[in-house]
Amino acid sequence: TLQQLPGVAVGTEGMTGLYVRGGGADENLYLLDGNPVYHVNHLLGFFSAFNPDAIKNTRFYKGSFPAEYGGRLSSVVDVRMNDGNRQEYHGNISVGLLSARANLEGPIVKDRSSFNVSVRRTWLDLITGTALAIVNKNSDTKESFGYHFFDINAKVNHSFSERSRAYLSFYMGQDAFRQGSKEKHEDSDDMFLWRWGNLIGSAGWNYVFGQKLFGNLMVGYSRFRSHIRQEAKGYEIEGNRAERQSIKRDSRYKSEMEDLSVRLSVDYSPSMNHRIRMGTDYLYHNFRPENSQQRSWVNDSLVNPVYELLYDYSLIKGHEFSLFAEDEMRVTDRLRVNAGLRYTLFHVENEIYH
Secondary structure, eight states: OGGGSTTEEOSSTTOOOOEETTOOGGGEEEEETTEEOSOOEEGGGTEESSOGGGEEEEEEEESSOOTTOOSOSSEEEEEEEOOOOSSSOEEEEEEOSSEEEEEEEEEEETTTEEEEEEEEEEOHHHHHHHHHHHHHTTOSEEEEEEEEEEEEEEEEEEESSSSEEEEEEEEEEEEEEEEEEEESSSSOEEEEEEEEEEEEEEEEEEEEOSSSEEEEEEEEEEEEEEEEEEEEEEEEEOTTOOSEEEEEEEEEEEEEEEEEEEEEEEEEEEETTEEEEEEEEEEEEEEEEEEEEEEEEEESSSSOEEEEEEEEEOOEEEEEEEEEEEEEEEEETTEEEEEEEEEEEEEETTEEEO
16 A cells, blocks of 8 residues: 555566665664564565454654654654554455465453454465475475464553553564475485564553543564574585485574663643654664574594584664654645754764764
8 A cells, every 4th residue: 555655666677675766675663562573574575463353543754754763764654553442343355366464453351452463374385285295295305395474463552541551562473484305215304494573562651640641652673583403414425435424513693683662751732733742762682693503513422522613693783763743734724834953862882973
């Protein structure tokens, strides 16, 4: 839907990337209940990471956006998850050629609290697994290949009173790719496994101080992680020796980003056509761009194995602090003005950027 709007380019046909007014695909800020989302698709871009059953509404800013948002250049996609029905239970199940999804929502305490849960999974791995089983039946080399993704959305909200309301939201999405081969008559095989995905959780509290003033407090956690594991097992002949020695290698690579965030904001509406919002954000970043391990076993006999271990680890910590204030005024039915200021301080590796 967003790709059909003016000022938005698709990039590659059939993919979920957004290129807004000449910006790059990584210059868009994606938020899920106020938390940043770093990986926004499945199947290398063919499926969106946002399950339609779990979405309540979406705000899309292209070009200029309010001062409460920051950190990206091109656009903002602010997605809010469905709170659930407080009156009665609803659910649906959808089965397609590539994936299936289910949704259930309803009241916990009628008129006061509710829940919404959505799950989705593709079964491409089941299709390829069945096809390869037929191919491998009469072959000396057993090939394995599979891909699947799943995601889970859940949200619970509760009203303590007419003035006080809180919510908890959770999202987990993961892609997995597997490829390997195994010799039927030899103790030799290769395996490649790649998993990547998001884990997001947030808790929020809204309180109405009066007819003109209310506040919001949000605490969130967001993580993107990519894991690659490769194993190889076989034999080799050393020099002129007739005996074979077994060799096994295990390589692992990890890369991840992790955020802890706190946001406090207040809204003040002195009149129907005038709204002032101000607040502060704090994000604690953990960047692990590379974490690699490699182990090797060379086994002349069962008595004298030789181990080799290579290890590399990197961790970068960052602190991001922001202050913002904005004033939104409706001048006429056809004219609205939003003016604001935002200040950000970023501290990383003993350097401070403003």
